Amino acid sequence: MNCSDVEKWLSAYMDGELIPARKDAVASHLGSCEACRSRLAEWKAVWQALDALPAAAPSPAFRSRLAARIRESERPPVSERFERFLIPVSAAAVALLGFWIGYIAGGRQASSAGIPDSVSPIASTAYLDSFNSVPTASLGDIYLSLNDAIGSEETP
Amino acid sequence: MQDTDLMLRVQKGDEAAFNTIVERYQKRILDLCTRYVGNPADGEEVAMDVFFQLYRTRLDYRPEAKLSTYLYRIAVNRSLNRIRDRKRRRLVSFEWLRRDRPFDPGAPDEERPDSMLETAEREALVRGAVDGLPEKQKTALLLRRTEELSYEEIAAAMGTTVSAVESLLFRARETLKKKLRPVIS
Numbered sequence: 001m002n003c004s005d006v007e008k009w010l011s012a013y014m015d016g017e018l019i020p021a022r023k024d025a026v027a028s029h030l031g032s033c034e035a036c037r038s039r040l041a042e043w044k045a046v047w048q049a050l051d052a053l054p055a056a057a058p059s060p061a062f063r064s065r066l067a068a069r070i071r072e073s074e075r076p077p078v079s080e081r082f083e084r085f086l087i088p089v090s091a092a093a094v095a096l097l098g099f100w101i102g103y104i105a106g107g108r109q110a111s112s113a114g115i116p117d118s119v120s121p122i123a124s125t126a127y128l129d130s131f132n133s134v135p136t137a138s139l140g141d142i143y144l145s146l147n148d149a150i151g152s153e154e155t156p
Numbered sequence: 157m158q159d160t161d162l163m164l165r166v167q168k169g170d171e172a173a174f175n176t177i178v179e180r181y182q183k184r185i186l187d188l189c190t191r192y193v194g195n196p197a198d199g200e201e202v203a204m205d206v207f208f209q210l211y212r213t214r215l216d217y218r219p220e221a222k223l224s225t226y227l228y229r230i231a232v233n234r235s236l237n238r239i240r241d242r243k244r245r246r247l248v249s250f251e252w253l254r255r256d257r258p259f260d261p262g263a264p265d266e267e268r269p270d271s272m273l274e275t276a277e278r279e280a281l282v283r284g285a286v287d288g289l290p291e292k293q294k295t296a297l298l299l300r301r302t303e304e305l306s307y308e309e310i311a312a313a314m315g316t317t318v319s320a321v322e323s324l325l326f327r328a329r330e331t332l333k334k335k336l337r338p339v340i341s
Contacts, residue, residue: 007326008326011329043329046329046332046340047329048340049332049339049340050282050286050297050301052278052282052339053191053279053283054279055190056190056196056199058186058200058203062182062200062204063178063182065204066178066207066208069204069208070211
């Protein structure tokens with residue numbers, strides 16, 4: 001085995017990756033070749049210099065951050081969440097609107113039903129006294145005639 | 157429990173099995189990623205990406221593949237992506253060289269500012285030399301040096317042949333020998 005053969009195998013030799021027969025041949029050559037020994041020594045020094053790259057230690061939050069990221073990824077997408085949220089909220093809004101309309105309409109009926117019948121025509125007539133001087137055949141005159149007619153029908 | 161059995165459990169939704177895998181590999185993956193991308197903060201982010209990716213693609217895992225090889229492959233790809241992103245964004249992190257400890261005259265030699273500077277310079281030189289290697293040489297070198305993988309394992313993780321790994325390591329060593337002469341002589 002000459003220097004160029006050894007050069008080819010030296011890296012694998014250093015890493016303990018050669019088959020035994022080849023490893024012995026390289027070792028034998030190194031025993032007698034200063035240049036190849038020197039190259040191997042330099043490579044070993046390079047390997048040692050790589051210790052300067054410090055090892056890393058995971059931060060205490062590594063696992064919890066990873067777990068949080070996984071949980072977040074398993075949540076349904078925003079659009080799906082929005083749809084899920086939208087349906088019940090829309091239904092609730094429609095129901096509320098229905099209640100509100102019902103409440104308002106019911107309230108109006110109750111307030112008009114709450115006015116005593118005996119008061120209503122008097123108040124209306126008193127209010128309409130201001131129209132006594134309305135011109136004949138005007139809209140006011142027609143209204144007052146109708147009002148008088150209704151009043152005479154209601155009176156027993 | 158074997159890695160493969162753990163992954164099969166993860167595929168069935170076993171959270172504890174996934175935690176065991178993270179526990180088993182987090183140090184090795186973090187070391188590799190940190191040395192690959194060049195600073196601890198980015199290294200941790202990439203390592204987290206690796207495990208996240210493992211979880212996300214858990215159903216794609218096939219028991220024929222060695223889990224460690226699968227993880228190293230993800231780690232290398234993610235680290236390369238991070239470096240490329242950083243180059244694109246032209247971000248330079250000096251985290252690697254940062255030292256927050258105040259000056260202490262009574263401190264051991266290795267903690268004195270002059271020694272720390274020397275150590276920092278040495279780190280920077282080594283880091284620069286390793287970062288300057290072509291991607292494949294750097295990958296092979298780190299998988300061998302940091303993870304002590306066999307040539308066969310490196311070849312599997314890189315998707316190449318054992319003889320290609322031999323060649324990559326030979327060239328990486330020769331390049332580093334020239335670049336690190338001030339440190340090794």
